[in-house]
Amino acid sequence: MSIRSFNHSIRLGIGVTLLINLFAFVFQADEPAVIRINLLGYRPHSPKVAVWGSLTEKTITRFQLIEEQTGKSIYQGTLSRGIGAYGPFRQTYRLDFSSVQKPGTYYVQADDGTRSPTFRIGDDVYDGAADFCLRYMRQQRSxxxxxxxxxxHTHDGYTLYGPMPDSxxxxxxxxxxxxxxxxxxVTTSANATYHLLAAARDFPTAFSDQHQANGRNGTNNVPDVLDEAHWGLxxxxxxxxxxxxxFNQLGDDxxxxxxxxxKEDxxxxKGYERPVYFATGQPQGMFKYKNRATGVASTAGKVSSALALGxxxxxxxEPVYASQLRKRSESAYRLGLKKPGNCQTAPGRAPYFYEEDNYVDDMELATVEQLKLINEAGKQVQQLQKTALYFARQEPVTPWMTNDTARHYQWYPFVNVGHAELAKKLPVSQRKSVTDYYKKGIETVWQRAKQNAFYRGIPFIWCSNNYTTSFATQCYWYRTLTGDSQYVVFEQANFDWLFGCNPWGTSFVYGLPANGDTPADPHSAFTHLKNYPIDGGLVDGPVRGSIYGKLIGITLYQPDEYAAFQSNVAVYHDDYGDYSTNEPTMDGTASLIYLLAAKQTERPTSGRNIATSKRTIKPVLQRSKKPVIDPKSTYYKGAKIRGDTSLRRLSLVFTGDEFADGGTVIARTLKKHGVRASFFLTGRFLRNATFAPVIRQLIQDGHYIGPHSxxxxxxxxxxxxxxxxVSRELFVADLRANYVALATFIGKSGNATFFLPPYEWYNDSIATWxxxxxxxxVNYTPGTLSHADYTTPNDRNYRSSDVILESIRVYEQKKRNGLNGFILLMHIGTDSRRINKLYTRLDELLTELRKKSYQFVRVDEL
Structure with missing residues (x-):
C-alpha cells in the first residue's frame, strides 16, 4: 500500500472539510434493513451465514432460504434475540442456514420482507477465482x-545510500x-512472491496455463501462478x-x-530513471522525513525465504537458474543474521512509509526454508530447528492481534508464515507448541469478534482487507495442521467479509464476482485515466472514521452510494479520491490468491472434464436429427441470417467471450419487457466462474443459450x-469443446442446435462442417451497425451508441419489411475502454420497437 504525498494532496485539494457531512447522513434508500451475504457463494459443506442489519430499531423473528428457480422455501430459521448495534446498524442478526447442502441458486428473505442478493451453493463456487486475481498481478508488471x-521503467535505476557512489x-x-x-x-514483493510460490506448491490444480512467461496469452506448460512467481523471483x-x-526499494513518494x-513515468x-535505495540498516530519507530502520533482517529474511522456495x-x-536462487537465498539469510533489525522503507516529501517494527517472523520463515535446503543434504538439521524455534518464541503471536491499532505496515507480513512451515518440519510431538501460537492469536481476535454479528475482530486500520485475508489464512493453516475445527465458522466469516458480508454489501475485489457489487471507481491510474479494468485487484478496505478524517489529500468526486452505511466504526468509499480504502495492492492480492486457491481445492472433486479429446467430447450433445432448412428464412453461404419477413417479429442475439459486464443489465431489461433473447457463448466464457451467475440467470429466465466456439x-x-x-479437425475439436462447457449448464440435450461463428465470420466450408x-x-442480419457495439474510441471503426441506434431506426423506417425476421446482434460485454455501452440503451430500444408492434422471439423460434 503506497500513500499519497503532500504535494499530491495540494493537487487534489484538502478533503478534511468532507467530515462536516461524513457521518451526519440521512438514509434515503427505500428500505431500512439489508441482508448481507457472500456474493461468491458457499460450498455445500461449509458454514453459511448471512447478516441482517437494520438502520432503525426494528427486529425480526424468522427468515427463510428460497430457491430462486422455483420460488420454494427450502429452509426456515427461527431467531431469538438480536446481537445488537454495529457500525451503522442499530440491530443485527446472524441468519444461519449451514444445514442446507443442496446445490442451487438461492436468496435469503427475512419476515420483514428484506431480501438478500441471489447467490449459489455448489462445490465449484470458487473455481477460477484465484486465476482471475492473477490478472491484476500481470497488470502490475514493471x-x-x-x-x-x-x-x-526500462531505465531503472540510480543508486542511493549504497557502498558505490550515489547515482x-x-x-x-x-x-x-x-x-x-x-x-x-522488496518487502512486499518478496512476500507476494512467496505466497504465489506456496500457492503453486500447495494447490497446483487451482491454476490453469493460459499465459506465457511474459504474460501474453498462450501456453508454455507452466501454471500461470508459477510464471507470475518467476517474474517476482x-x-x-x-x-x-x-x-x-x-536493495530495499525502487522509487519514493x-x-x-x-x-x-x-511508461510516462x-x-x-533524471529522465526516466528512478532511485534504488540500498538497505543499510540505518535511518533513510532524502528530504525532511526519515524512517527508523534498525537493521536489514526483515527484508533479507523475506528475500531468502522466497528464493529458497523458488x-x-x-x-x-531450471537447474542453472535454481542454483542461482539457492545461492542468493543463502547469502540473504546470512545478511539477516549479520544485521538483525527492521528495514523500513524510505519516505520522501510526506511523513508516510512502511513502518515495519518486527523481523523475527521473517527470520523464522527464512530459517525453516534453509532447513529444507540443508535437510536435503542431511546436515545441521537440529541447529536450524533450534534457531527457527528461537525466532518463533520471540514473537508467538503477530502483534497486531493483541493491539487495537497499528502504524502503517508496522507488523508485516500480517500473518506469520514461519509458524505453519515450521510446524510441518517439526516432529509431531513438538508441533503443538507452534500451532498453539496460531490458536492464541485466533482466540485473541475471536474475543473481540464474537461481540458483533459480522464476527469482525480485525482492527479497521490501513489495509484492513490485507489483514482479513491473512487472518483467514492463519485460521485455515491452524485447522489443517491440527484438525481442530472450532474456529471454522469464524474463518468463513472473515472470508465472507471480503466478498460482500460486510456493512456495505460489496465485494472488495475488482470484478469478482462479475455480476456482483464490486469496486468500480478504484484509486488507480489505469481506471481513472484509461478506463482499463483492473480485474482481480483487492482494495485496501475500510478504515476507522477517525483515521479517515486525519488523512492528507482525500476528497470524494462522486456522491457516496454507501453513505447510509458509513459510521465512526468504519468507512469505505468506492471513489477514486479515497486512496485509503479503495486502492488495490499487489501484495494483498497475492495473499488472496493463496487463500482463494485453498478454498477452491478444499472442495470435493467434481469429476468434470472439459478436455477436448475425442474420447471425452463425443457424447456431450446428443442430436437426434439434422437441422431443417426453413423455406421462409434467408440463408447466406449455409447460415441462416433472417427469418420470415412477412411476420413482425425479430430475434435479439448476444455473443460473449471475454466480457460479461452487461449481463446483469441485459437480463434485468429483458425481464422488464418480457423478452426472451438468444445468447451465444464461447467455452472460455462458460468456464469463467465469475460469469456463472449471469449464465444461470439467463437460463432461468428462458433465454436460448448456444455455442460460439x-x-x-x-x-x-x-x-x-x-x-x-483452421483445419476441419481443429474446427470440430474446438466446437465440441464448446459443447462440453455448454453441457455443464444445459445438460446433454439437443436443444442447442444453432451455432453462431466467432467474429461472425465464416465461409462455405465452415457451414458444411x-x-x-x-x-x-446462424448469423446476424446485415444492414445495421448493432454488431459494432464492441468498438472502442481508439478504433478507426468506432461507432457510438447514438450512431448504432440511429442505424437501426433508419433501417426500420426505410426498408419495406422493416425489421421483420431480423437477427439483431449485440454483445453481452465489451472492453472497458468503451465507456459508451450500447446495453445501457437496451431499454430505450425495446420500448421503441414494442410501440411499433414488434414481437421478440428466440432464434430457435424465428
Whole structure:
C-alpha cells in the first residue's frame, strides 16, 4: 500500500472539510434493513451465514432460504434475540442456514420482507477465482507489461545510500508496481512472491496455463501462478545481486506527483530513471522525513525465504537458474543474521512509509526454508530447528492481534508464515507448541469478534482487507495442521467479509464476482485515466472514521452510494479520491490468491472434464436429427441470417467471450419487457466462474443459450474468406469443446442446435462442417451497425451508441419489411475502454420497437 504525498494532496485539494457531512447522513434508500451475504457463494459443506442489519430499531423473528428457480422455501430459521448495534446498524442478526447442502441458486428473505442478493451453493463456487486475481498481478508488471503490450521503467535505476557512489546505474528493471502507483518495495514483493510460490506448491490444480512467461496469452506448460512467481523471483535476484548487496526499494513518494500510465513515468529529475535505495540498516530519507530502520533482517529474511522456495519448485526444470536462487537465498539469510533489525522503507516529501517494527517472523520463515535446503543434504538439521524455534518464541503471536491499532505496515507480513512451515518440519510431538501460537492469536481476535454479528475482530486500520485475508489464512493453516475445527465458522466469516458480508454489501475485489457489487471507481491510474479494468485487484478496505478524517489529500468526486452505511466504526468509499480504502495492492492480492486457491481445492472433486479429446467430447450433445432448412428464412453461404419477413417479429442475439459486464443489465431489461433473447457463448466464457451467475440467470429466465466456439478462433482470412485458417479437425475439436462447457449448464440435450461463428465470420466450408455435426449455422442480419457495439474510441471503426441506434431506426423506417425476421446482434460485454455501452440503451430500444408492434422471439423460434 503506497500513500499519497503532500504535494499530491495540494493537487487534489484538502478533503478534511468532507467530515462536516461524513457521518451526519440521512438514509434515503427505500428500505431500512439489508441482508448481507457472500456474493461468491458457499460450498455445500461449509458454514453459511448471512447478516441482517437494520438502520432503525426494528427486529425480526424468522427468515427463510428460497430457491430462486422455483420460488420454494427450502429452509426456515427461527431467531431469538438480536446481537445488537454495529457500525451503522442499530440491530443485527446472524441468519444461519449451514444445514442446507443442496446445490442451487438461492436468496435469503427475512419476515420483514428484506431480501438478500441471489447467490449459489455448489462445490465449484470458487473455481477460477484465484486465476482471475492473477490478472491484476500481470497488470502490475514493471518492465514488459503484457496488459499494455508495452514496456515501462526500462531505465531503472540510480543508486542511493549504497557502498558505490550515489547515482551509480544498476539494472533493476522488472518486478511489480506496489499498488496502483509505481513504487516497488522488496518487502512486499518478496512476500507476494512467496505466497504465489506456496500457492503453486500447495494447490497446483487451482491454476490453469493460459499465459506465457511474459504474460501474453498462450501456453508454455507452466501454471500461470508459477510464471507470475518467476517474474517476482527475477526481480528479487536483481535487488540482491551480490553476497553483500541488498536493495530495499525502487522509487519514493515523488511518484505521487500525478497520475500517469507507467511508461510516462519521469518524476525524479533524471529522465526516466528512478532511485534504488540500498538497505543499510540505518535511518533513510532524502528530504525532511526519515524512517527508523534498525537493521536489514526483515527484508533479507523475506528475500531468502522466497528464493529458497523458488529453488525447491524450479530445481528439476531450471537447474542453472535454481542454483542461482539457492545461492542468493543463502547469502540473504546470512545478511539477516549479520544485521538483525527492521528495514523500513524510505519516505520522501510526506511523513508516510512502511513502518515495519518486527523481523523475527521473517527470520523464522527464512530459517525453516534453509532447513529444507540443508535437510536435503542431511546436515545441521537440529541447529536450524533450534534457531527457527528461537525466532518463533520471540514473537508467538503477530502483534497486531493483541493491539487495537497499528502504524502503517508496522507488523508485516500480517500473518506469520514461519509458524505453519515450521510446524510441518517439526516432529509431531513438538508441533503443538507452534500451532498453539496460531490458536492464541485466533482466540485473541475471536474475543473481540464474537461481540458483533459480522464476527469482525480485525482492527479497521490501513489495509484492513490485507489483514482479513491473512487472518483467514492463519485460521485455515491452524485447522489443517491440527484438525481442530472450532474456529471454522469464524474463518468463513472473515472470508465472507471480503466478498460482500460486510456493512456495505460489496465485494472488495475488482470484478469478482462479475455480476456482483464490486469496486468500480478504484484509486488507480489505469481506471481513472484509461478506463482499463483492473480485474482481480483487492482494495485496501475500510478504515476507522477517525483515521479517515486525519488523512492528507482525500476528497470524494462522486456522491457516496454507501453513505447510509458509513459510521465512526468504519468507512469505505468506492471513489477514486479515497486512496485509503479503495486502492488495490499487489501484495494483498497475492495473499488472496493463496487463500482463494485453498478454498477452491478444499472442495470435493467434481469429476468434470472439459478436455477436448475425442474420447471425452463425443457424447456431450446428443442430436437426434439434422437441422431443417426453413423455406421462409434467408440463408447466406449455409447460415441462416433472417427469418420470415412477412411476420413482425425479430430475434435479439448476444455473443460473449471475454466480457460479461452487461449481463446483469441485459437480463434485468429483458425481464422488464418480457423478452426472451438468444445468447451465444464461447467455452472460455462458460468456464469463467465469475460469469456463472449471469449464465444461470439467463437460463432461468428462458433465454436460448448456444455455442460460439470454444477459443473464439478466426476461421478464415478477413480479406479472402475462402482461405481457411483452421483445419476441419481443429474446427470440430474446438466446437465440441464448446459443447462440453455448454453441457455443464444445459445438460446433454439437443436443444442447442444453432451455432453462431466467432467474429461472425465464416465461409462455405465452415457451414458444411457445422451441418455435418448436426448443427445449423446462424448469423446476424446485415444492414445495421448493432454488431459494432464492441468498438472502442481508439478504433478507426468506432461507432457510438447514438450512431448504432440511429442505424437501426433508419433501417426500420426505410426498408419495406422493416425489421421483420431480423437477427439483431449485440454483445453481452465489451472492453472497458468503451465507456459508451450500447446495453445501457437496451431499454430505450425495446420500448421503441414494442410501440411499433414488434414481437421478440428466440432464434430457435424465428
Amino acid at each position: 518492465g514488459f507489461n503484457p496488459f499494455l503490450n508495452d514496456s515501462c 551509480t546505474h544498476i539494472d533493476v528493471v522488472g518486478g511489480w508496481h506496489d499498488a496502483s502507483d509505481y513504487l516497488q518495495y 527475477d526481480w528479487l535476484l536483481k535487488m540482491h545481486p551480490t553476497d553483500d548487496w541488498l 515523488r511518484d505521487h506527483a500525478g497520475m500517469r500510465i507507467p 519521469s518524476a525524479y529529475g 529453488y525447491q519448485l524450479l530445481r528439476s526444470h 470454444d477459443q473464439h478462433l478466426l476461421y478464415c482470412d478477413w480479406r479472402k474468406p475462402d482461405s481457411l485458417l 457445422t451441418k455435418a455435426e448436426g448443427i445449423q449455422l
